[in-house]
Amino acid sequence: MVILKINSQEVKAILESIDILLEIKCLIRSIVPGSELNETQMKLFNSSLNSLKSLLEPLFSKFLQTEVIEKIKNEKFTELKKLMEKEGYILISASHSKKILKNLGFNPLKIIVSGGPLIIEDYLKINPNLSKKTLLGIERKTKNLMDKLKKIAREGSNIIFIYMTQNETDQIILEELNEIQKIIGKVISLFEISNWKIFED
DSSP: OOOOOOHHHHHHHHHHHHHHHHHHHHHHHHHTTOOOOOOHHHHHHHHHHHHHHHHHHHHHIIIIIHHHHHHHHHHHHHHHHHHHTTTEEEEEEEEEEEEEHHHOOOGGGGGGEHHHHHHHHHHHOTTOOOOOOHHHHHHHHHHHHHHHHHHHHTTTEEEEEETTTOOOHHHHHHHHHHHHHHHHOOOOOOEEEEEEEGOOO
């Protein structure tokens, strides 16, 4: 769970807000049971609410945003878990994402890291000046990856590609997907996330 520190200015804002709420409480008590405000009381009431808004809005944006992130994280995690009940293997483009998934409880043996595109021609699109030696290494890597995906497909296990919307490598793999699926003989499921940070503590 994300832990945030409350600084002295924020503590002061909370204490001032409590004082204002006590003033509003006294005002409300003075007008019950009719609950009607005269002009002076209305000005005081509006002024108090505006002060509360000014004091608490920065706190809401800071601390409630964390709750929103936690909610998104929990929803995405639940969605991913349900999907993984049917899907056998996870395909991702970066090794740091594997660590995040491992921390979430996913079997690292069922997480495949591509480390880049899966089609060698796309490496040349990114960098046309790659040396022959580098290309040979990339060719071996992509062949091994494809062989692994073919083996998984033959075994009948499913594959899900988790991709980030703004990640360049992920977008290249998405563009390659039809060709990859033809090569391995299996449809790859997709799971979109906005950022891997939603799964980090």
